[in-house]
Structures are given as structure tokens and as C-alpha cells.
Amino acid sequence: xxxxxxxxxxxxxxxxxxxxxxxxxxxxxxxxxxxxxxxxxxxxxxxxxxxxxxxxxxxxxxxxxxxxxxxxxxxxxxxxxxxxxxxxxxxxxxxxxxxxxxxxxxxxxxxxxxxxxxxxxxxxxxxxxxxxxxxxxxxxxxxxxxxxxxxxxxxxxxxxxxxxxxxxxxxxxxxxxxxxxxxxxxxxxxxxxxxxxxxxxxxxxxxxxxxxxxxxxxxxxxxxxxxxxxxxxxxxxxxxxxxxxxxxxxxxxxxxxxxxxxxxxxxxxxxxxxxxxxxxxxxxxxxxxxxxxxxxxxxxxxxxxxxxxxxxxxxxxxxxxxxxxxxxxxxxxxxxxxxxxxxxxxxxxxxxxxxxxxxxxxxxxxxxxxxxxxxxxxxxxxxxxxxxxxxxxxxxxxxxxxxxxxxxxxxxxxxxxxxxxxxxxxxxxxxxxxxxxxxxxxxxxxxxxxxxxxxxx
Numbered sequence: 001x002x003x004x005x006x007x008x009x010x011x012x013x014x015x016x017x018x019x020x021x022x023x024x025x026x027x028x029x030x031x032x033x034x035x036x037x038x039x040x041x042x043x044x045x046x047x048x049x050x051x052x053x054x055x056x057x058x059x060x061x062x063x064x065x066x067x068x069x070x071x072x073x074x075x076x077x078x079x080x081x082x083x084x085x086x087x088x089x090x091x092x093x094x095x096x097x098x099x100x101x102x103x104x105x106x107x108x109x110x111x112x113x114x115x116x117x118x119x120x121x122x123x124x125x126x127x128x129x130x131x132x133x134x135x136x137x138x139x140x141x142x143x144x145x146x147x148x149x150x151x152x153x154x155x156x157x158x159x160x161x162x163x164x165x166x167x168x169x170x171x172x173x174x175x176x177x178x179x180x181x182x183x184x185x186x187x188x189x190x191x192x193x194x195x196x197x198x199x200x201x202x203x204x205x206x207x208x209x210x211x212x213x214x215x216x217x218x219x220x221x222x223x224x225x226x227x228x229x230x231x232x233x234x235x236x237x238x239x240x241x242x243x244x245x246x247x248x249x250x251x252x253x254x255x256x257x258x259x260x261x262x263x264x265x266x267x268x269x270x271x272x273x274x275x276x277x278x279x280x281x282x283x284x285x286x287x288x289x290x291x292x293x294x295x296x297x298x299x300x301x302x303x304x305x306x307x308x309x310x311x312x313x314x315x316x317x318x319x320x321x322x323x324x325x326x327x328x329x330x331x332x333x334x335x336x337x338x339x340x341x342x343x344x345x346x347x348x349x350x351x352x353x354x355x356x357x358x359x360x361x362x363x364x365x366x367x368x369x370x371x372x373x374x375x376x377x378x379x380x381x382x383x384x385x386x387x388x389x390x391x392x393x394x395x396x397x398x399x400x401x402x403x404x405x406x407x408x409x410x411x412x413x414x415x416x417x418x419x420x421x422x423x424x425x426x427x428x429x430x431x432x433x434x435x436x437x438x439x440x441x442x443x444x445x446x447x448x449x450x451x452x453x454x455x456x457x
Contacts, residue, residue, distance in 0.1 A: 133160035201227025350385025
């Protein structure tokens with residue numbers, strides 16, 4: 001007969017009548033000796049003095065993190081705790097660009113309500129706005145701009161187009177106060193007009209200026225540039241009232257992008273590193289460039305009557321000559337540009353390189369080595385884009401053959417066929433013919449790689 005142990009065995013805890021207790025750090029509880037899942041704590045169950053790690057951070061760090069969010073996302077953080085209800089109202093970035101889906105009157109109300117919480121804030125670093133502007137909102141926008149400038153805004157972006165719908169001629173006119181905002185470092189505008197400054201322009205810290213569809217005269221842009229001594233990036237696009245532009249040697253500009261109907265452009269700067277000219281407007285124009293330290297230049301557009309005078313571009317290493325599709329170009333103008341590319345290492349040509357129709361109707365590029373003085377020692381990468389179908393791309397193929405035959409240090413030749421509105425995709429048969437032709441051309445460089453990107457049916 002089995003003998004019972006002398007020491008009594010404690011009953012299993014699962015049958016113990018111990019009072020209710022909770023396992024530490026567990027989602028289960030013991031009730032009447034039975035383990036059951038417990039209800040999870042809600043955020044509101046925490047005591048007021050219990051905070052998470054993020055909330056324990058200093059206000060300045062939290063506000064910096066929140067500055068990467070849009071306004072509506074920032075406001076939603078106020079539900080996290082009582083402390084966050086006041087922290088969000090001091091974030092130095094106000095980004096109203098993601099609210100552009102709202103109706104205009106809704107966005108106006110949203111901006112006004114948000115700014116009312118910032119009445120005691122002394123500094124706003126960024127004020128970014130996008131909405132479908134109408135002249136009836138002029139006074140509201142003026143109040144917002146004054147709000148930002150009085151709080152020493154550093155980046156001001158006013159996109160008053162706000163969507164795909166055009167403004168039907170309605171645009172906001174910036175007040176004189178904008179010229180005295182010396183804290184500005186970045187200014188971007190779309191559909192904003194500029195008044196003639198009544199005094200000096202005090203943009204002493206401005207480094208980036210981007211203006212789209214802006215009304216400002218030759219005289220205004222001269223005053224703006226003279227009042228922006230440290231400006232490094234300037235982009236003027238579709239500012240139709242600017243007919244003349246002179247970038248002087250004292251300018252600190254490093255990048256310049258222009259799409260203007262100018263009659264004359266003069267660039268004389270030792271600091272300029274990159275220049276893009278998108279010459280899409282009709283009419284004769286003269287472009288003079290003297291930039292001894294420039295690295296990259298892009299001459300784009302459709303204007304066949306432009307005269308380029310490139311007096312000093314001795315440091316140029318990259319060039320993009322993406323001229324237009326439809327016009328017949330002057331051979332002397334093109335050859336004059338090409339002869340200046342003495343040290344270019346990377347050259348892009350397209351979407352369809354312009355040509356000259358010779359007497360008798362024969363089309364020929366007739367290239368000579370003297371036009372490509374960069375071929376023998378410097379040119380390493382070439383990208384040529386076609387916009388026509390085989391066999392009508394013989395002019396482009398002639399250029400490919402010429403460059404492969406004479407490019408002694410070429411490393412890469414890329415041939416691209418662009419599917420434009422005036423051309424269809426190549427058939428597989430024509431694609432194969434182009435490949436065979438290009439691969440059969442003699443090559444001066446033993447190390448050149450030929451890449452073909454030809455979309456087929």
C-alpha cells in the first residue's frame with residue numbers, strides 16, 4: 001500500500017481560491033483560480049503623470065519632429081496627451097500644401113483657424129501654401145503673408161494655382177512689405193505678381209528664388225537681384241514681361257534656369273556652375289555667356305533664330321543640346337555652339353537633332369571633326385535621342401556613326417528612341433535594322449559600350 005508523503009502538497013494554483021491578481025506585464029489575469037485574458041488598457045486609462053518616451057522629450061525636439069508633417073497631421077497629434085495640445089501650436093513650420101484638395105473657402109477657414117493658435121508665436125521658419133486662388137481672397141492671403149514676414153519666415157512658398165484648373169487670369173500681387181523681409185532664405189511663387197519696389201530690396205539672406213508665371217518687369221528683376229547679394233539659385237519660368245536680363249560678374253549665382261521671352265541675355269559670372277536655357281518663345285534673341293567656371297549647360301527649346309555667343313566656357317564638362325523637333329536650324333549657329341565644347345566629357349543630343357536642308361533637297365549633317373574639338377581627348381559619354389521612325393532617322397544615325405568613328409576616348413554611346421506624339425513605336429523588324437546598323441559602325445575607341453533603348457510593338 002502506497003504511503004502518503006509526510007509533507008502535504010500545496011494545491012495547484014489553478015484551483016487556488018486566491019484573490020484576483022494580475023501577472024506583471026501580462027495581458028492575462030487570474031480570476032477565481034482560472035487564467036483569463038484581461039482587457040487591454042486604453043491610453044486614457046493611464047494616470048496624468050504617466051508619459052511615454054516621446055512626450056518626455058524637450059519641446060524644441062518635438063516641434064522639430066512635427067515640422068516635417070503637414071498642418072492637419074500636426075493638429076491630430078493633440079489627442080495624444082494634454083501636453084501635446086499646446087506643443088503643436090508652436091511648431092515653426094506651417095505646411096498647407098496637402099490641403100489643396102479642399103474647396104478654397106474651406107482652406108481659408110483652416111488657415112485662419114490654425115494661425116489663430118499662433119498669435120503668441122514669435123518665429124515661423126516655413127510658411128508653405130497651395131490653393132486655388134481667386135481675387136476675392138486677396139485680403140486673406142495678404143494677412144497670411146504679413147503673419148509670416150512679421151515672424152521672420154525663412155522659407156515662403158506661395159503656389160496660388162493649387163491644382164490643374166487654371167486661374168483664368170487671376171493672380172495675387174505681393175505687397176511692398178515682402179521686399180523688407182530680410183529673414184527670407186527661400187522664396188517660391190506661382191501666379192504671383194510683383195510691384196515696383198518703392199525702396200531698397202532687403203533680401204540679404206535669400207539663396208533660392210523660384211518664380212513661375214510671375215508678372216515683373218525688367219526694372220523689378222534688376223532691383224531684386226541687386227538686393228539679393230548671396231543668391232545662389234535663380235529660376236524664372238514663363239515670366240513674360242522680362243525681355244532683358246543681365247547677370248553681372250559680382251553675382252553669387254551658382255545655378256540659373258531661364259524660360260523667358262527675352263531679346264537679350266547676358267551672363268558674365270565667375271561663380272556660375274550650371275545654366276539651363278529653355279528657349280521656347282518665338283522671335284530673335286541674343287544670348288551671351290561668359291562663365292569660366294561653369295560645369296554644365298543645357299540649351300533647350302524650339303527657337304531657331306537664337307544667336308549664341310559663348311565667349312568663355314572653358315571649364316564646361318556637360319552639355320545638353322535638346323533642341324526642337326519641327327524647325328530647320330541654322331548650321332552656322334549650331335556649329336558655333338559645338339566648337340565651344342572643347343572640354344565636354346558628357347554630351348546629350350535630342351529629342352531630334354536639328355538639321356540643315358541643303359541645296360537639291362538632300363538632307364545631311366555633314367559633320368566635321370573641327371566642330372567636335374572635344375572628341376579626341378575628352379568626350380566620354382554621349383546620349384542621342386531619336387524621335388522619328390526608321391528609315392527616316394538617317395540623320396541621327398549619321399551622327400551616331402560620326403561620333404563612334406571619331407570619338408577616341410568614348411566610353412558609352414546611348415541611343416534612345418523616344419515615343420512622341422508625332423511618331424509611333426518602331427516595329428520589331430525596323431528595330432533590328434537599327435541595331436544592326438549601329439553595331440556595325442566602326443569605333444575609334446576600343447572601350448566604348450553601345451546601348452540601345454528602342455521601344456518596339
